[in-house]
Amino acid sequence: MSTLRLDRVVVTAPTVEGEITILRETSLTLTEQRIALVGPNGSGKSTLARLLNGLVSPASGRVTLDDLDVATDGREVRRRVGFMFTDPSSQLIMPTVVEDVMLSLRRTHRSARERREAAMGVLATYGLQGLADRSVHALSGGQRQLLALAGVLACEPEVVVADEPTTLLDLANARRVGDLLMSLPQQVVVCTHDLDLAERCDRALWIEDGAVRHDGPAAATVAAYRASVG
Numbered sequence: 621m622s623t624l625r626l627d628r629v630v631v632t633a634p635t636v637e638g639e640i641t642i643l644r645e646t647s648l649t650l651t652e653q654r655i656a657l658v659g660p661n662g663s664g665k666s667t668l669a670r671l672l673n674g675l676v677s678p679a680s681g682r683v684t685l686d687d688l689d690v691a692t693d694g695r696e697v698r699r700r701v702g703f704m705f706t707d708p709s710s711q712l713i714m715p716t717v718v719e720d721v722m723l724s725l726r727r728t729h730r731s732a733r734e735r736r737e738a739a740m741g742v743l744a745t746y747g748l749q750g751l752a753d754r755s756v757h758a759l760s761g762g763q764r765q766l767l768a769l770a771g772v773l774a775c776e777p778e779v780v781v782a783d784e785p786t787t788l789l790d791l792a793n794a795r796r797v798g799d800l801l802m803s804l805p806q807q808v809v810v811c812t813h814d815l816d817l818a819e820r821c822d823r824a825l826w827i828e829d830g831a832v833r834h835d836g837p838a839a840a841t842v843a844a845y846r847a848s849v850g
């Protein structure tokens with residue numbers, strides 16, 4: 621597994637009332653295969669997740685992936701760390717399903733024919749081949765989320781960061797996407813309000829008020845978080 625490290629990272633944001641701190645000074649070393657970030661709305665989970673591939677930059681401190689610094693090696697880090705957004709519409713760009721996966725493969729497969737073949741292979745892997753020529757707008761929420769994940773996985777990242785990947789899905793599709801994430805050979809960091817999904821991880825961090833409040837084996841962190849909610 622890769623080593624994701626936050627070294628005394630602080631994140632701030634400008635607001636009309638002045639600068640606010642959205643992640644207090646945090647140091648972490650993440651080496652486990654499956655890591656969950658749990659905590660209430662607005663606690664800082666997405667901010668922490670976004671730091672991992674440079675979608676958010678720290679005001680101070682350093683974020684690294686193995687020997688790469690996210691601030692200076694952003695391009696390489698983004699190649700290795702795939703990011704899946706809560707709302708798949710924000711990452712599905714092309715008109716049809718297969719074209720969307722082909723877009724993900726533009727850097728690794730030069731010819732259109734190779735790209736199409738590889739994209740069909742990716743779709744088959746995730747049981748989406750029957751939808752290849754369907755408009756991305758005609759997919760169900762679950763199909764769209766799976767397609768977004770397939771697009772991320774097509775680039776063969778070492779790490780997948782998923783920000784509330786099951787929030788918009790019904791029970792069956794949430795389970796399908798959750799099962800897929802938990803079966804990936806990659807390292808997975810997932811922000812989630814789905815505590816059953818969090819419990820399936822190796823480690824969980826409970827984030828509250830811009831800080832890590834509890835960090836440990838997923839079962840222990842989730843139990844502590846559940847107890848706090850009552």
Ligand SMILES: Nc1ncnc2c1ncn2[C@@H]1O[C@H](COP(=O)(O)OP(=O)(O)OP(=O)(O)O)[C@@H](O)[C@H]1O
Nearest residue numbers: 633634635642659660661662663664665666667668
């Ligand atoms: N660019 C920004 N400018 C101002 N405030 C921000 C910015 N980004 C995040 N915040 C604030 O920082 C806090 C943490 O946001 P973040 O999205 O990380 O929380 P979260 O734990 O992922 O929440 P949720 O569970 O609702 O998705 C929130 O109060 C949010 O409003």
